[in-house]
């Protein structure tokens with residue numbers, strides 16, 4: 001295994017310390033995005049990588065910790081071990097991993113910075129040496145592919161998955177524990193996909209076209225064979241391209257905006273789907289967002305993608321109420337509702353550690369409030385696309401059934417319904433309704 005240390009400006013031991021502290025913050029209930037947003041630019045890439053891998057490999061690292069240490073270690077030591085063991089496990093899957101002696105040395109060094117007791121140093125050293133032996137290839141040179149590791153989820157979450165997906169729930173959790181690939185959305189206002197793929201190739205970046213997901217045709221999605229920093233993507237700062245999961249790119253494809261249509265993006269921040277709608281058609285668009293901190297990101301994205309015009313309005317407001325609305329009925333509404341985010345945990349591995357069972361019922365009620373109000377703002381003949389990035393039935397099919405039963409003028413159009421996570425897309429739910437009559 002080669003040593004990656006030289007690629008990063010931050011020493012590995014320091015990155016391990018910050019990552020273990022970030023895990024501590026997640027365990028105290030803080031979102032990892034919030035924690036990572038506070039880091040300096042040179043710290044973030046490596047700390048994010050270490051922390052994401054530690055959370056994705058939590059189940060296996062904790063099996064090993066329980067096997068090797070009879071009494072549970074103090075929390076800071078546990079988090080540092082989680083970060084370090086994940087490096088061994090990732091090294092099994094990734095030829096670019098760190099050398100075993102580097103992981104042990106740097107973790108022991110991190111103890112001095114983070115948990116400066118002889119006890120911690122000795123314990124971390126002993127445990128990681130044992131892990132390195134367990135992970136080493138057998139002496140006769142025979143090695144087997146590593147066992148798949150499932151994503152950590154709390155018991156109530158696991159029970160829901162078992163109930164909703166009795167045959168595939170384990171495969172789902174294994175898929176969600178894998179690193180998510182980098183997927184791009186080419187800005188159709190600037191390039192067609194083939195043109196941009198050629199630019200990538202010139203820059204030495206290999207990519208593959210993603211033509212469809214769940215039977216829906218995609219015309220802007222490219223999968224990168226290896227992730228690269230966005231600064232390496234040709235024309236990124238001039239708006240040529242965005243990073244967006246392929247499953248998320250179905251929203252604009254299904255709503256199919258047309259020039260001149262009046263469209264509401266009811267839950268818009270940070271604006272990924274807003275931008276995709278505008279890249280596809282010169283429509284009149286209201287991007288509505290409740291959260292005062294997140295709303296600024298919509299404008300930032302539209303700036304970079306050169307998508308601002310006098311036909312686009314970014315507005316702060318509550319989509320479950322009419323107070324912000326001028327009374328003009330919309331041709332189409334995208335309702336990308338707040339949800340558990342249980343479909344996107346490979347990109348947000350802190351989510352299973354943060355959600356509580358009671359959140360799901362509360363989210364279901366919020367989603368119903370949003371659906372009810374959105375329907376009132378839609379023209380007769382107009383279309384409403386309901387989206388969540390959830391795997392739970394309560395936030396997907398159950399909501400669509402409830403909505404259709406409550407609204408006799410709601411005609412269900414063809415849409416994929418529940419999409420499960422795969423190697424090229426996260427998990428989403430899509431239902432499309434047409435307003436049949438007033």
Ligand SMILES: C[S@@+](CC[C@H](N)C(=O)[O-])C[C@H]1O[C@@H](n2cnc3c(N)ncnc32)[C@H](O)[C@@H]1O
Pocket residue numbers: 266267268269270271272273274288289290291294317318319320336337338339370
């Ligand atoms: C799933 S995210 C939207 C992602 C966005 N559509 C995209 O593709 O980039 C849901 C958003 O809805 C916002 N939100 C939650 N409740 C809302 C409400 N009642 N009215 C408007 N926005 C709301 C949240 O703050 C959050 O930014």
